Amino acid sequence: MAKINIKRKLTTALELPKDVMLGLPIITMTGDEEITITNHKGLVEYSAGCVRLSTPLGGLKIFGINLILKEITAETVMIAGKIASVSWEVK
């Protein structure tokens, strides 16, 4: 934990990109139609109403209607559909 805190402080002090230095996920939403998550760690659950992803910060839940995985690679997941909510699972 102490090691992470030092890394975080150093990243903040030097204004380095946190997604690169700390591996934090970047979430980009286009309206309520599309969401792109970069730096994910894998797909945990997928149905038309819910997508659960594993990320370095923990689980990420996306709820919606007619959700489709438009593209999935080792780094990026692009989800399309009618997105209702995005929430983090408390560790």
Place this chain on the structure above:
Amino acid sequence: MFLKIWSFFAGYVKVEIAGFSVERFISQAVTKGMILWDLQRDGGKFLATISRKDFWKAQNLAEKTSTRVNPKSFHGFPVFLSKIKKRPLLPVGALVFIVGMVLITSFIWRIDIEGTNRINATEILSFLEEQGFSVGNPRHGVAYREIEVLLLLEFEDIAWVSLSITGTRALIRLTETIYHPPLVRRYDAEDIVATKDGVIVHMATSAGTPLFRPGDVVAAGETIVSGQLNIETAEEGLLATQYIQASAEVWARVYYTMQFNIPLTYIEKSFTGRSQRAYSITVGSQRFDIPHATHNFIYYEVIENHRQTSIGQDFPLPLSTTATTYHELTRNLRSRSPEFAQELAQELAARRITEEMGDNPDIIDKQINFTQNHRELEVEVFLTVIERIDQTQELIPETPLETPEEAP
């Protein structure tokens, strides 16, 4: 977009993934560098798209994760190629089509001319044809400058000309010169002569010797004001003769007569509403009729609608279609009442006066006499018009003109 283009050329497979832990399979697949897209749930199964290369890798992974990856359909360029291999005439046809299009679009199929007003565009086209530039010529290797110069030399009314070729269409744009009235040649000595027979009503002489006075009758060609000036005194008689340019405005009453006939019967044409249409195709200069439509009308009017096929605006092709419509007519013999014929004669007379004398002739008297026989109305129009009748004419002196000696 890039993924779609790349996947088309590399080929892709639409698969159905089923099994105990499909999510695990997907996570492991993407970790191993495979790309999946358009993934959606269909009941207990998953439908996804995967590249052709990754499809075989996915089969090995599916065994390890207890899932099944079943191909639904193969797509992309490799599939297209394999289809072509089974139909060898298809690429041959495509090649023939491409070569044909390249050949057909390497000629000029239309020449348009813009900017003509006084000059007749048909004259320009015929001249260019004589010079070897016409529809059907190759569009490459055209001597643009040479053609422009030829046009400038041939047509004096062209001030500027430009030839451009876009696609299979040649466009000649030109600007005409400003109209200049013809030059009037002036002589050293001139008379004023009458252009028409008439009775002089008014004349204003500013130079020369008047030979007529208002009220005199003058015939066409007679000298009204002479350019010969006789300088004489009562005591000494004729002292000298000078020849000058006579100048005068002469107005005279001129009489006109017009004669024409108005038939009391005429044929009235009216459309019956029935029509027949025929089509034809013209390839180059060869016309092919499509012989399905014929008509049996006795009297008819023909309207042709000609349309040249074109790829876009700049690539007209030597292929055109013509729709010919035959509209049936009936011809009925009608008669005019003498009163109506007289009204018509008045209108016709007014029109002919405008045609012959311009818009505002100074008509001081007009009489129309009608003589009717059983077939037609003979019309005789007598007009009295006041108009200018003066015109200059060279005066040839009796003794040669002396050239004034220059002062030493």
